[in-house]
Amino acid sequence: MPERHLPNRRVVIYYNQLSGRARRLAGRYQLFFENAVADVTLLPSSASSVRDQTQLIQVCEGAHECVVIGGDGSINIVVNALIQANLQAQVAMTVIPVGTGNDFARDHGLKRWNWRMNANITTLTEAVCHVQSEGLSRYFVNHVGTGLSVDLMRLQQHWLKQSAGRLSYLIALARYLFGSMTSRSRIRRGKYWDDGQFVALGRYIGGGFLVHPHADRTDAMLARIRVPKMPRWRQTKALLNVLKGRIETTAAIEFERGKQFQIGDSEHALELDGDIYFHGPATVTVSSTTILVSVPDLKKTKGENS
Structure with missing residues (x-):
């Protein structure tokens, strides 16, 4: 009992x-x-x-x-x-x-x-996991993200979350994919641009999207996911594959595992477990x-x- x-x-x-x-x-x-x-x-x-x-x-x-x-x-x-x-x-x-x-x-x-x-x-x-950026730091249990994830938060207003629940994530993603390209928060990475960067500890982000299939919270290994700037049709196809749980076999998405990663730039906000706390660039590590x-x-x- x-x-x-x-x-x-x-x-x-x-x-x-x-x-x-x-x-x-x-x-x-x-x-x-x-x-x-x-x-x-x-x-x-x-x-x-x-x-x-x-x-x-x-x-x-x-x-x-x-x-x-x-x-x-x-x-x-x-x-x-x-x-x-x-x-x-x-x-x-x-x-x-x-x-x-x-x-x-x-x-x-x-x-x-x-x-x-x-x-x-x-x-x-x-x-x-621990995120540190210019003297600011915080722990997280699911993921930290910038670019795409912050844009989705802004497209997923409170009334939408209250009325649609988990479906609000899919609605926000559709609005992102087929909305204005110029309003996206693009993250600079050397000579290139990313539409989104994530570092995940757990298997899921954004209401159940499987992005880290082999995550183990007792023996932690982080996954860094980058969504490069690319044509709308190609990005839509890539993100649909992610929704189907095929992130590691989606060539257009950059996926790697490790214990420490860099994420973000100075111009864009970081969100941790669904809330915005500070800006990048930041160092993300598995905490002791x-x-x-x-x-x-x-x-x-x-x-x-x-």
Whole structure:
């Protein structure tokens, strides 16, 4: 049976205040943990990621688990708070996916909102990556991108995400491919130009697009993807192949794996896990820091159900 009693266990629930579903699930999880005799702290998001990160540092002190009810941006805020407070080896992060993309949750097979209530859990030690640019730095758990990914964010307005969900990524990509070529954010690379540059830790970016098929979060290897400037028809064909999971066999897309990469230029913004934080150029590395992530213990659950 799933664990029912968590005496003396401190749990923080951080949730996306702008999502009605996240607010409802926060109440349900609060009741679940309180019934398990756990000490629960609820923390709604605010309009400021800096404020949220500061508050998380305070409330996670002495906690055992931080439940994130939101999307990849919310996960990024929690991870950076735990690392800044040096709590990443003490506080396990549990993700309840309520975002639009949910790439981190998808990478871990977390689909149902109530998985934490109905399954035995285990804790994995996983890698994170670090981005540094002109004295600014931040950690990420999915990817960092510039050019194409930032342009797609601007084409994927809030109302579109709210109404279309994951489909909003495909709609934004179609608007990008068939829209104005002159409005694209092109990244200079020596004598050449890229329409997009990405460095991925996980398998998915942008709501489930498979860009790093052999990613392993426990033994991290980064993938750098470059989308060179090219004719519209050729780029459309290449990106459609990427959508089909064929990125490594798409000759027009440059794909390589490693532990450290350079990305971006001084003129364009970088987005980390779906939010913009600073400009390039930046150095991206696999960090020596690791985090704890709660996932279902499938072996134990299957054993009890057999």
